[in-house]
Amino acid sequence: xxxxxxxxxxxxxxxxxxxxxxxxxxxxxxxxxxxxxxxxxxxxxxxxxxxxxxxxxxxxxxxxxxxxxxxxxxxxxxxxxxxxxxxxxxxxxxxxxxxxxxxxxxxxxxxxxxxxxxxxxxxxxxxxxxxxxxxxxxxxxxxxxxxxxxxxxxxxxxxxxxxxxxxxxxxxxxxxxxxxxxxxxxxxxxxxxxxxxxxxxxxxxxxxxxxxxxxxxxxxxxxxxxxxxxxxxxxxxxxxxxxxxxxxxxxxxxxxxxxxxxxxxxxxxxxxxxxxxxxxxxxxxxxxxxxxxxxxxxxxxxxxxxxxxxxxxxxxxxxxxxxxxxxxxxxxxxxxxxxxxxxxxxxxxxxxxxx
DNA sequence: CGACGTGTAAC
DNA sequence: CCTTTTACACGTCG
Numbered sequence: 001x002x003x004x005x006x007x008x009x010x011x012x013x014x015x016x017x018x019x020x021x022x023x024x025x026x027x028x029x030x031x032x033x034x035x036x037x038x039x040x041x042x043x044x045x046x047x048x049x050x051x052x053x054x055x056x057x058x059x060x061x062x063x064x065x066x067x068x069x070x071x072x073x074x075x076x077x078x079x080x081x082x083x084x085x086x087x088x089x090x091x092x093x094x095x096x097x098x099x100x101x102x103x104x105x106x107x108x109x110x111x112x113x114x115x116x117x118x119x120x121x122x123x124x125x126x127x128x129x130x131x132x133x134x135x136x137x138x139x140x141x142x143x144x145x146x147x148x149x150x151x152x153x154x155x156x157x158x159x160x161x162x163x164x165x166x167x168x169x170x171x172x173x174x175x176x177x178x179x180x181x182x183x184x185x186x187x188x189x190x191x192x193x194x195x196x197x198x199x200x201x202x203x204x205x206x207x208x209x210x211x212x213x214x215x216x217x218x219x220x221x222x223x224x225x226x227x228x229x230x231x232x233x234x235x236x237x238x239x240x241x242x243x244x245x246x247x248x249x250x251x252x253x254x255x256x257x258x259x260x261x262x263x264x265x266x267x268x269x270x271x272x273x274x275x276x277x278x279x280x281x282x283x284x285x286x287x288x289x290x291x292x293x294x295x296x297x298x299x300x301x302x303x304x305x306x307x308x309x310x311x312x313x314x315x316x317x318x319x320x321x322x323x324x325x326x327x328x329x330x331x332x333x334x335x336x337x338x339x340x341x342x343x344x345x346x347x348x349x350x351x352x353x354x355x
Numbered sequence: 356c357g358a359c360g361t362g363t364a365a366c
Numbered sequence: 367c368c369t370t371t372t373a374c375a376c377g378t379c380g
Contacts (some may be wrong), residue, residue, distance in 0.1 A: 029369040039369040041366095054366085057367045075370095102366050102372090156366060187364045220375075240373095248370060285358085295368060333367085344356095 001108050001125060002143045002151040003091060005084075005132075006160035008104035010044035012083055013073055015137040024050055024070040028058050031250035041075050045160060077103075094128050099237045104209035107148050118165060125163055131352060140250050144170070149233035152184045157189035171231040173204040183228045190217075190225075195244055202294030205229035241345060242279065246289070247272040256332045258325060265317050268338045280341045282308040288320035289337030292328075300324060301312070303342065313340060 005011070009027040014020060024047035030038040040056045047070060052061045062072070071284055084103045092098040095108035110207075114120035125142045125204075132140050139161040143154025151177070154164040166174045179201060181191040193216065199205050206229035213222035216310055227233065247268045255261065276283070287301040300320045307313065 031369065037368085039367090041369075055369080059367065077370095105366080185364070189363060218376085230378095242372080243374095244372065246371060250369075287359095297361090299360065303358065337370090339371095 001110055002148065002155040003106050003108065003128065004141045004155045005087065005104040006043055006139045006141055007044045009042040011138050012080055014044065017228045021069045022046065024052065024063055024065070024068070026052055026072050027075055028072055028232065030058070033250055033252060044327070047286050054078035079280065083136060087136060090131050090135065092129055094124055096208055097237045099239055107237045108153065110210060118167060122163070122165060129163070145235040148235055148237065149184060149206055149228065150231045153178070153182065161285065171237055175229070175231050178202045185228060189349050202229050205215060215303070238262055244270060244339055244341060245281070245343070246339035247275070248289055248335060251333060252330040254334050258321065261320060261321060261333060261336055264336050265321065265338060267312045268336070269314055269317065272340065276308070276310060276340065279345050282306050282342035282346065284342035286313040286316040287339040287341065287342065288324065289339060290324055290333055291335035292331045293334050295334065298324070306344070330340045
């Protein structure tokens with residue numbers, strides 16, 4: 001089963017403030033560069049009808065919103081996480097296994113609990129939907145199928161507040177007419193390449209000779225694409241450990257001034273350190289993410305001995321920045337980020353100052 | 356085989 | 367006009 005909280009951030013804000021309920025709501029990530037620089041994180045369905053969508057520049061959204069009553073709010077991720085945690089706990093209680101994939105999405109396995117009975121699965125889904133509604137005032141869209149991939153697409157089929165069951169014999173007819181870009185894992189690039197060779201729908205893809213796909217995408221990806229077209233997915237529902245933590249930010253203005261950039265690195269490092277402490281992890285690999293004025297991203301990394309505090313990473317960031325500036329003396333930077341990976345989790349038991 | 360950089364994808 | 371965070375595959379190098 002795949003459970004997707006409907007326009008999560010925007011819906012939470014509606015619950016928080018009854019006076020904006022039903023109005024178009026746009027949740028924004030302000031970059032702090034100018035008054036309205038930044039992007040739209042989430043909009044509710046009322047705002048989507050106007051054409052305000054995720055990822056859109058805020059300035060553009062405001063232009064569309066001109067002369068209309070549209071509510072713009074900044075993201076309050078801390079609060080959304082609290083709500084999310086409560087909901088995930090509630091979902092977990094109704095599941096054999098929970099796999100949370102993001103703040104507003106989860107897969108659950110209910111094979112045991114339902115004895116592989118579709119009707120029982122629908123009951124479980126409705127119980128979960130009802131609890132989320134009564135306890136948090138939010139709606140969710142649910143997809144039920146015999147694998148994660150089909151469940152994911154099913155949850156997207158009727159939104160918001162949907163419930164879609166796809167039984168095994170319904171998988172092919174269900175997928176058949178979908179555009180390839182609707183298949184989870186096929187993004188913009190892959191869809192474009194497929195379109196170029198005349199493949200528009202899932203059906204087209206399933207009929208395409210695997211050899212042809214191998215020519216273009218290589219053996220592994222070809223198999224993956226072919227499986228997707230037939231709704232085949234053997235991956236299991238399992239909770240996964242985080243593999244990296246990062247924090248990225250936008251510079252006040254494009255610059256190549258080492259001092260200015262490093263100040264931002266320090267600021268981001270402190271924020272990243274909070275995450276490191278919160279998750280109680282140590283790290284071995286340290287990366288500096290640079291995004292230049294053309295929005296091209298570069299990542300430079302270095303692996304060090306195990307550390308549990310960002311203090312150990314800061315000199316590495318400095319070094320990586322020096323290297324970058326040396327090699328790209330002409331290029332100004334727009335954004336900068338810090339990342340740690342090669343993580344190891346600790347029991348709260350273990351004392352940390354042994355490093 | 357581990358480390359690293361890049362591309363793709365999703366949220 | 368252009369945010370943030372994470373994952374994973376693949377090629378390459380030593």
